[in-house]
Amino acid sequence: xxxxxxxxxxxxxxxxxxxxxxxxxxxxxxxxxxxxxxxxxxxxxxxxxxxxxxxxxxxxxxxxxxxxxxxxxxxxxxxxxxxxxxxxxxxxxxxxxxxxxxxxxxxxxxxxxxxxxxxxxxxxxxxxxxxxxxxxxxxxxxxxxxxxxxxxxxxxxxxxxxxxxxxxxxxxxxxxxxxxxxxxxxxxxxxxxxxxxxxxxxxxxxxxxxxxxxxxxxxxxxxxxxxxxxxxxxxxxxxxxxxxxxxxxxx
Amino acid sequence: xxxxxxxxxxxxxxxxxxxxxxxxxxxxxxxxxxxxxxxxxxxxxxxxxxxxxxxxxxxxxxxxxxxxxxxxxxxxxxxxxxxxxxxxxxxxxxxxxxxxxxxxxxxxxxxxxxxxxxxxxxxxxxxxxxxxxxxxxxxxxxxxxxxxxxxxxxxxxxxxxxxxxxxxxxxxxxxxxxxxxxxxxxxxxxxxxxxxxxxxxxxxxxxxxxxxxxxxxxxxxxxxxxxxxxxxxxxxxxxxxxxxxxxxxxx
Numbered sequence: 001x002x003x004x005x006x007x008x009x010x011x012x013x014x015x016x017x018x019x020x021x022x023x024x025x026x027x028x029x030x031x032x033x034x035x036x037x038x039x040x041x042x043x044x045x046x047x048x049x050x051x052x053x054x055x056x057x058x059x060x061x062x063x064x065x066x067x068x069x070x071x072x073x074x075x076x077x078x079x080x081x082x083x084x085x086x087x088x089x090x091x092x093x094x095x096x097x098x099x100x101x102x103x104x105x106x107x108x109x110x111x112x113x114x115x116x117x118x119x120x121x122x123x124x125x126x127x128x129x130x131x132x133x134x135x136x137x138x139x140x141x142x143x144x145x146x147x148x149x150x151x152x153x154x155x156x157x158x159x160x161x162x163x164x165x166x167x168x169x170x171x172x173x174x175x176x177x178x179x180x181x182x183x184x185x186x187x188x189x190x191x192x193x194x195x196x197x198x199x200x201x202x203x204x205x206x207x208x209x210x211x212x213x214x215x216x217x218x219x220x221x222x223x224x225x226x227x228x229x230x231x232x233x234x235x236x237x238x239x240x241x242x243x244x245x246x247x248x249x250x251x
Numbered sequence: 252x253x254x255x256x257x258x259x260x261x262x263x264x265x266x267x268x269x270x271x272x273x274x275x276x277x278x279x280x281x282x283x284x285x286x287x288x289x290x291x292x293x294x295x296x297x298x299x300x301x302x303x304x305x306x307x308x309x310x311x312x313x314x315x316x317x318x319x320x321x322x323x324x325x326x327x328x329x330x331x332x333x334x335x336x337x338x339x340x341x342x343x344x345x346x347x348x349x350x351x352x353x354x355x356x357x358x359x360x361x362x363x364x365x366x367x368x369x370x371x372x373x374x375x376x377x378x379x380x381x382x383x384x385x386x387x388x389x390x391x392x393x394x395x396x397x398x399x400x401x402x403x404x405x406x407x408x409x410x411x412x413x414x415x416x417x418x419x420x421x422x423x424x425x426x427x428x429x430x431x432x433x434x435x436x437x438x439x440x441x442x443x444x445x446x447x448x449x450x451x452x453x454x455x456x457x458x459x460x461x462x463x464x465x466x467x468x469x470x471x472x473x474x475x476x477x478x479x480x481x482x483x484x485x486x487x488x489x490x491x492x493x494x495x496x497x498x499x500x501x502x
Contacts, residue, residue, distance in 0.1 A: 137380055
């Protein structure tokens with residue numbers, strides 16, 4: 001997500017907070033996730049942010065209303081609405097499959113968001129909790145990832161009227177993208193909400209979009225130890241993060 | 252762990268607290284785990300418990316000193332010392348392999364505990380974070396579990412002087428026991444700390460051990476939603492837990 005934001009808004013500075021002391025959110029109840037998201041938001045608001053991107057599907061599903069109520073003057077952007085929009089734009093047969101955490105699936109978040117945009121679309125949502133552990137272990141590719149992916153979605157594309165669009169409804173899942181691609185028939189599109197979300201954010205700040213004369217700066221906050229954040233975060237961001245550049249915060 | 256305790260102390264009542272809102276502990280820093288363990292203990296002490304069993308290896312590694320300092324009059328039993336003792340009693344070639352979470356391995360908890368008992372023993376500790384997700388998904392057996400186990404311990408028993416004892420240093424890992432057994436050569440013993448820990452606890456309460464005329468009663472507290480606790484807890488306990496029997500608590 002941060003990589004997509006940095007690309008869409010190169011002159012903007014980002015404060016990235018990873019709630020590593022309490023992750024993963026994907027198996028927690030909506031009540032807990034909402035409370036955690038409000039605590040994280042308070043820390044970010046104290047740092048003077050001009051907008052809040054909820055770069056987690058589970059937190060977007062559980063906490064957007066509470067965040068918007070608490071910060072009525074701050075733009076709060078979740079990943080679910082942009083992801084749903086991208087998938088609906090893509091599908092031709094009105095069938096979308098969503099891979100997400102248990103929490104996002106149980107909340108019915110994508111099902112609702114997609115059918116609000118186009119009520120004709122049939123949504124199949126599959127909880128894939130083990131993907132999160134694989135992504136964090138750096139095992140997004142290889143035989144294990146492919147076998148786990150097969151267990152979760154092996155039967156999904158068998159019917160004649162199978163979905164033609166596969167939406168990655170968790171910010172961890174792009175790390176499994178190549179493994180998923182081995183199971184996805186030709187003609188099925190894999191959609192990741194990071195890019196669409198970044199475009200949504202960029203549209204809010206048109207003036208800061210492409211002033212390449214100055215570069216933004218991203219800084220990192222984590223609620224648990226910086227070493228693990230730096231190691232796992234480097235996998236996600238696709239560039240090296242130094243542990244010494246990660247600030248430990250209590251939220 | 253609870254199953255072993257119930258068997259060792261059939262007349263005793265247990266209060267089981269699962270900190271499901273913040274699990275897994277295995278990838279968290281010692282500072283966070285210590286804070287969480289103290290909060291959980293406070294809730295249990297309010298319920299009038301006569302002893303505290305820290306039924307989590309990561310929490311045993313991180314929080315025992317702080318718990319004993321905070322509750323000097325309460326017996327506090329961790330799983331690491333009993334597990335280390337059982338493994339040392341078992342090994343003939345003075346080589347023990349420990350499978351644990353990243354946190355337990357990084358803390359060096361088993362390495363220290365084993366070498367305090369017998370300094371001649373060589374300890375190989377391997378962090379197996381993905382096992383936790385597999386156990387919670389109910390995927391402790393089958394092709395995926397075996398492939399993940401092979402990735403973690405495939406090379407462990409190749410050397411001529413390989414360990415003859417494999418200690419399961421996480422309370423989730425007994426659910427992977429059959430998968431691990433397929434990789435373990437004849438002559439290697441798999442040791443699980445639950446039974447030894449239960450015997451340690453039973454020794455503290457000799458009077459309540461085997462009075463079978465009255466049965467104890469276990470009750471369940473969870474910091475997150477009861478449904479997931481009941482589902483995953485039933486896998487671990489080996490008997491059905493009703494969600495309605497789980498009390499949600501804030502710690």
